[in-house]
Amino acid sequence: MNSNRVAAAAIIAIAAALFALTFGFERLPEGITRGFGAEVFPRLVLGVIIALAALLAFTAGKPDPLPRIPPMVGISGASLLAFMALLPVLGMLPAMFVFLVGLGWLWRERRPWVLFLSSVLLTAAIWAVFVRGFGVQLPKGLFA
Amino acid sequence: MEAFLGGMGLLLDPKILLVVFAGTLIGIVVGALPGISGSTTTALLLPFTITMGPVPAIALLGSIYCAANFGGSITAILVNAPGDPSASATAFDGYPMAVKGEAGRALGMSAVASAIGGIFSVVVLIVAAPLLARAAYHFGPPEYFALAIFGLSMVALSGGDSAVKNLIAGAFGVLIATVGQDITTGVERYTFGIYSFSDGIEFIPVLIGLFALTELLEQAAQLGKKTLVARLGAVRLPSWQDIKDCSKAIGLSSVLGTFIGILPALGATTAAVIAYVETKRWSKNKAEFGKGAIEGVAGPEAANNAAVGGAMVPTLALGIPGSTTTAIILAGLIVQGVRPGPHLFTEQPLLLYAVFSSMLLANLLYLALGLGFAKVFARVSLIPAPLLWPAVFVLSVIGAYAPNQAMAEVWVAIAFGFIGFFMRRYGFSPAPLVIGLVLGKMVEETLKQSLLIFDLNWSGFLGRPIALTLFGLAALFLLGPFLLQKLRGRS
Numbered sequence: 001m002n003s004n005r006v007a008a009a010a011i012i013a014i015a016a017a018l019f020a021l022t023f024g025f026e027r028l029p030e031g032i033t034r035g036f037g038a039e040v041f042p043r044l045v046l047g048v049i050i051a052l053a054a055l056l057a058f059t060a061g062k063p064d065p066l067p068r069i070p071p072m073v074g075i076s077g078a079s080l081l082a083f084m085a086l087l088p089v090l091g092m093l094p095a096m097f098v099f100l101v102g103l104g105w106l107w108r109e110r111r112p113w114v115l116f117l118s119s120v121l122l123t124a125a126i127w128a129v130f131v132r133g134f135g136v137q138l139p140k141g142l143f144a
Numbered sequence: 145m146e147a148f149l150g151g152m153g154l155l156l157d158p159k160i161l162l163v164v165f166a167g168t169l170i171g172i173v174v175g176a177l178p179g180i181s182g183s184t185t186t187a188l189l190l191p192f193t194i195t196m197g198p199v200p201a202i203a204l205l206g207s208i209y210c211a212a213n214f215g216g217s218i219t220a221i222l223v224n225a226p227g228d229p230s231a232s233a234t235a236f237d238g239y240p241m242a243v244k245g246e247a248g249r250a251l252g253m254s255a256v257a258s259a260i261g262g263i264f265s266v267v268v269l270i271v272a273a274p275l276l277a278r279a280a281y282h283f284g285p286p287e288y289f290a291l292a293i294f295g296l297s298m299v300a301l302s303g304g305d306s307a308v309k310n311l312i313a314g315a316f317g318v319l320i321a322t323v324g325q326d327i328t329t330g331v332e333r334y335t336f337g338i339y340s341f342s343d344g345i346e347f348i349p350v351l352i353g354l355f356a357l358t359e360l361l362e363q364a365a366q367l368g369k370k371t372l373v374a375r376l377g378a379v380r381l382p383s384w385q386d387i388k389d390c391s392k393a394i395g396l397s398s399v400l401g402t403f404i405g406i407l408p409a410l411g412a413t414t415a416a417v418i419a420y421v422e423t424k425r426w427s428k429n430k431a432e433f434g435k436g437a438i439e440g441v442a443g444p445e446a447a448n449n450a451a452v453g454g455a456m457v458p459t460l461a462l463g464i465p466g467s468t469t470t471a472i473i474l475a476g477l478i479v480q481g482v483r484p485g486p487h488l489f490t491e492q493p494l495l496l497y498a499v500f501s502s503m504l505l506a507n508l509l510y511l512a513l514g515l516g517f518a519k520v521f522a523r524v525s526l527i528p529a530p531l532l533w534p535a536v537f538v539l540s541v542i543g544a545y546a547p548n549q550a551m552a553e554v555w556v557a558i559a560f561g562f563i564g565f566f567m568r569r570y571g572f573s574p575a576p577l578v579i580g581l582v583l584g585k586m587v588e589e590t591l592k593q594s595l596l597i598f599d600l601n602w603s604g605f606l607g608r609p610i611a612l613t614l615f616g617l618a619a620l621f622l623l624g625p626f627l628l629q630k631l632r633g634r635s
Contacts, residue, residue, distance in 0.1 A: 003570055003571075004570075004571075006570075007309075007570040007571075007572075011312060018319070018334070021334065022333075025331055025332075025333055026331045026332070028329050028331065032329060033328075033329055034328075034596065034600075035595075035600045036328070036592050036595060036596075036600070037329065037331075038326035038328075038329050038331035038333055039333075041322060041588045041591065041592075042319060042322045042333060042334075045315055045318050045319045045322070046319065048315050049312055049315045049316065049319070052308055052311050052312045052315065053312060055308055056306075056308045056309065056312065059308070063571070066569060066570075069365065069569075070364070070365045070367075072364045072365065072367050073361050073364045073365050073565075075364070076360065076361060076364035077361060077364075077562065077565075080357070080360075080537065080558055080561070081558070083537075083541075084554070084555070084558065087551075092541075092542075092545075096538045096541070099534060099537065099538065100534045100535065100538060103530070103533070103534040103537070104530040104531060104534050105530075107364070107367055107529060107530035107533070107534070108367070108530060109528060109530035109531060114531070115530075115531075118531050118535075122535055122538060123538075126538065126539075126542055130542060130546060134195065134546065136542075136545075136546050136549060137549060138545075139551065
């Protein structure tokens with residue numbers, strides 16, 4: 001299937017959904033909006049997007065078929081989400097340490113001491129700069 | 145003149161000197177890392193500049209921007225993998241030179257040409273930006289609206305697969321800028337009940353997601369690819385004969401690069417590629433190109449660094465970003481409470497001249513650092529991906545979280561990481577989206593103000609000659625590529 005047409009169809013669907021959402025924006029009297037309500041500009045932009053996506057669909061040549069996404073992309077993407085799931089449980093700094101070791105291992109770094117040392121150093125540096133230096137309150141975990 | 149001297153005087157401030165030195169060093173190092181570009185770094189470091197104050201913040205981001213283009217040439221020459229996209233044309237001849245054992249000569253020429261191009265463009269910036277600002281001083285909302293539309297029309301030419309895709313991405317950027325409370329009515333738009341979206345989607349997490357996290361996913365796709373590293377040899381200054389041979393290429397490319405940089409949305413990468421083609425066209429040694437011609441290194445390097453100063457001209461004078469990185473720098477200025485534009489020249493001239501002087505200093509610094517320590521910087525490219533990219537993620541998380549201490553912004557960064565990955569997969573460049581996002585508020589505000597002035601009558605724009613000219617130019621840039629394609633098809 002032509003990937004440009006797939007992209008155009010997805011864009012039109014997203015834009016149409018966003019257009020529909022503008023009908024849910026709060027309506028104010030004409031005296032306040034002075035003829036230019038909060039929904040007007042987004043609708044204008046979405047109209048342009050839909051027109052451009054239609055142009056893309058009709059003028060698109062046949063591009064080369066898209067290469068398969070390597071499994072490691074999916075694994076890495078999932079690990080970002082796993083970090084977010086782990087964060088409320090462990091807290092930000094421990095979750096960062098686990099992530100650094102975990103993704104490094106998944107990306108085939110097989111020297112445990114290198115992984116451990118670099119992860120400890122980076123986590124400690126973040127603690128020193130942000131928590132001690134800037135006074136940033138990082139999210140704490142269930143066990144803190 | 146007083147402001148200029150004041151700006152130069154700021155360079156005597158040890159804090160500013162340290163910031164420019166650090167920015168130059170960071171710029172070269174990250175420029176040398178394949179995958180981490182100047183825009184990724186400025187996006188990542190943007191949150192760290194919030195506490196700095198406007199002058200050091202912009203001096204830091206500006207010097208990173210200047211130095212990253214040069215840093216990119218180190219890996220382009222040694223590994224044939226440009227550290228920064230703007231160095232891609234440098235690899236055409238830089239890598240063959242390295243293979244022939246002339247890596248040092250290529251790196252030396254890259255440093256010299258980059259510095260000449262960079263300094264030339266900063267001089268143009270110092271002269272042209274105030275003139276442009278003066279011309280724009282009496283612009284009203286209709287002219288600014290037309291200017292923003294002109295800037296957006298230029299995204300048609302910036303990266304990506306096609307002009308239509310760039311325009312779609314740019315329009316989505318404008319749409320994202322509408323999230324949050326409407327400025328005139330206070331009505332919430334696309335906030336989905338999330339409190340932190342009420343003030344709009346912050347620039348920082350979007351930029352971090354689109355550049356750093358998207359790149360992480362791209363790198364995951366390329367794991368295990370081996371690159372051949374050429375031997376560096378001693379880095380030495382190019383000979384006087386080399387400089388004489390390349391003077392035409394450096395001169396031509398500095399002018400071309402500055403001009404291309406000034407055009408909104410076109411950045412260093414476009415400048416370098418065009419300069420490479422033009423250098424080859426005007427060279428006596430055309431046959432050498434692609435096989436290790438030193439002019440093939442000098443031309444693109446002078447151009448991509450010249451584009452830096454050029455891109456700052458519309459950014460500072462008009463508030464219209466000249467490239468992706470200047471869009472991020474513009475976001476940095478806005479975060480600092482500074483709105484770039486003509487009034488900046490009368491209200492905060494010291495800030496501007498501090499930016500100019502720190503950029504000049506950065507160009508001199510990377511010349512010295514590049515010639516002295518290229519061998520050390522080249523080692524940076526050997527940091528293993530399994531250590532580098534997880535670290536980039538962790539820094540992205542803290543960068544997105546720290547400014548407002550809000551987890552919602554980390555989610556935004558991650559979401560835009562995935563969005564950027566799929567955008568690139570389908571041939572959409574994230575750069576137009578960033579430019580659209582930065583210009584979005586200005587487009588809506590000025591359109592509303594214009595329509596109020598015209599009593600909601602769109603034909604009011606017809607009575608504004610400057611706005612009409614800018615609309616005409618925008619139409620030319622939008623339709624030009626299609627018309628050219630048709631004409632070529634006929635002939």
